Amino acid sequence: MGIQERKEREKERRRHQIMVAAKRVFSGKGFNKTTIEDIAREAELSPGTLYLYFKNKDDLYASLSLSILQYLLIRLEHIKSEKKLNPEQKLQALKEAMYGVYEFDPLILINMFHLQSSETLKNLSPQLLSEIKNLSQKCLEGIANIFEYGIKHKAFINKNSLALANIIWALFSGIVLWIESKRIIHNENNDLKQALETAFEIFFKGIQK
Amino acid sequence: MGIQERKEREKERRRHQIMVAAKRVFSGKGFNKTTIEDIAREAELSPGTLYLYFKNKDDLYASLSLSILQYLLIRLEHIKSEKKLNPEQKLQALKEAMYGVYEFDPLILINMFHLQSSETLKNLSPQLLSEIKNLSQKCLEGIANIFEYGIKHKAFINKNSLALANIIWALFSGIVLWIESKRIIHNENNDLKQALETAFEIFFKGIQK
Amino acid sequence: MGIQERKEREKERRRHQIMVAAKRVFSGKGFNKTTIEDIAREAELSPGTLYLYFKNKDDLYASLSLSILQYLLIRLEHIKSEKKLNPEQKLQALKEAMYGVYEFDPLILINMFHLQSSETLKNLSPQLLSEIKNLSQKCLEGIANIFEYGIKHKAFINKNSLALANIIWALFSGIVLWIESKRIIHNENNDLKQALETAFEIFFKGIQK
Amino acid sequence: MGIQERKEREKERRRHQIMVAAKRVFSGKGFNKTTIEDIAREAELSPGTLYLYFKNKDDLYASLSLSILQYLLIRLEHIKSEKKLNPEQKLQALKEAMYGVYEFDPLILINMFHLQSSETLKNLSPQLLSEIKNLSQKCLEGIANIFEYGIKHKAFINKNSLALANIIWALFSGIVLWIESKRIIHNENNDLKQALETAFEIFFKGIQK
DNA sequence: TATGAATGAGAGTTCATTCAT
């Protein structure tokens, strides 16, 4: 049992090591220009080994997203459980959670949004796809829950809370991708934090009663 | 003279024919899964012919974006020249222009946002890249101009107009991509128009004085 | 009749114009890197037109050699008809003829030696190949004739004259190609004339009785 | 340790196996008509495998030349170290070395001279090109050394020894290519050995004091 | 479990040649 456990842990650690390497390479070169060998080299493993831990390249890519969604979900559940916060404070907490997700690992986040908006989605294994769907669904519900709370307390305008969640999520991803894109196209080093701050400020003002 | 003209027109038509085919295939399979032969088959031409009209696959892909940006720019200039509109009406016009862009050709728009947020950008010919930069720059300025107008008229809160333009652009792209992504992941057929409508409503409310 | 003749002459001129262009391009880029379009552009004609004058690319390439062989043949026949020269003087004349051939058009000459030593030979039309064979045969005989003359006059050692002709021809081509190759590899600007001079001097000394 | 060594050896063997196959195919069809797939098939490997051992087609082609130059260099160094030979005997040894090089592998030798006199040179990797330059430079110096020796001993006429080396090298390559070419054009099966013999005889006579 | 050599399908692209005008 102890041995089994240790093996389990070691396996998990190996998986993690690969994901860290993958994240770095994907972020630097993008999905298509990244080769399995690049990742293997970065992880100091052989290409074949990667296939012991991930079904294929797509799966490895998508697995990165799972970790960040899990992190976000924890933050959201934490917000939900904070009974003392008023609606506005919850919104502030959401903003911080989102920025926290970005700071937690910008590269992974960008990866995830790329994944979200890309053809890769179509090639995932059904199982992984369903895990992602499941998690992102839960996250959306977590966000919606915050709006629900504000609406119930007559602090926010009466809109469908899930619709609001989708919009704020789209806003978040749009900003992250657009800022990143400007960095590539224009070599501008725009300040994401500032942009997010402003966007949320406007959004919050926009939904207040 | 007449001959020259006719040839010019035919050449343009051929280019168009290829772009239409490309758009369809790219939208269906994504950039990387789309092969030149796919497009050629769709356009009922031979693969070699495509290279008479486009330097390579990247260029063809990016060319699609140019057309839609041009369309948007025209709409924006039109809004600017409408002297009788008050700030709120201009914002409404912007919303309609954006939705118009989507309706003009949803597939191309999605293509463009994919391009914007992807590695493909890094591989474009400098010339084409600069054309895109140039056009999108002008579009952003066009949007900023609307906010400028509202700020000057004390209708909008006093924020940097270009920052606002970036945010609304990010919001727009985020929504389009996110809705599209939900269509793929969840087979949901979400209503983009409704989402845009709500998002703009909130945003407008958020920047009003 | 006059018309027919003029047409004939114009056709010949066009052929010539193409060959001149081809020579320039082939010399600059080598056979394989040269495209038919390159040549057409240089000749200020369209690709299709070239095929009215030459069966294909190989033929065009080989045709260049014919002209230079013809030139050499004339020089050789001239030497043969010079009854007043002694064997040594004839050898000197041969040397000058060869250098003359080089000067007549170095590019074509190099082209021809490349052709001689290359795979292209295998792809020529039988007709063109036989023309080349025929002409080069005659040239070799012309050279052999000079040696024959020297042997008969007891000025040269008694070797098979055709064998000698082959050797001097190989020496000539070897030097031209080798000097050219050094120019490419080492960026050296070796003096072909000097090398030829020395080589012939040694050779002549080597066959004297 | 033993494992490492064995792997090294096997890798070398694989490389060799590919080179043998390449040589055969190149010789039969020439550089341009030879496809990577041809070579792979001949080597009983897959096309991809070739790229594990050679950077590209050009590199594979050029690598063939390296082996023969190395062989020649060894022979030349051997001649140099033979202190008992007089100048004439050294020349005889050079002749034999050259013929030995031909016999060592006629196909490779012809390949190398083709390479030398062709556009392919322009496309080699700088590294490989410099290896070839280096080796051929050393070979030329080795040959020049023999002439030097003869000149010092007053056996040969006083010419620049490197110039003589270039000439004999050009003569050698010229003969090999010309004989090969006659084999292709005329289906003659000329005797290279005889031609070389005669050529060297004349050359030697030509440089003797 | 880990390796990494080998695979081989498949991609983008080129260009000699054709043929309707």
Next chain:
DNA sequence: AATGAATGAACTCTCATTCAT
């Protein structure tokens, strides 16, 4: 006679994946 747009076969090279060790 001249054009040049269109063809499409053929090329080199890449790389995700497998499997014997």
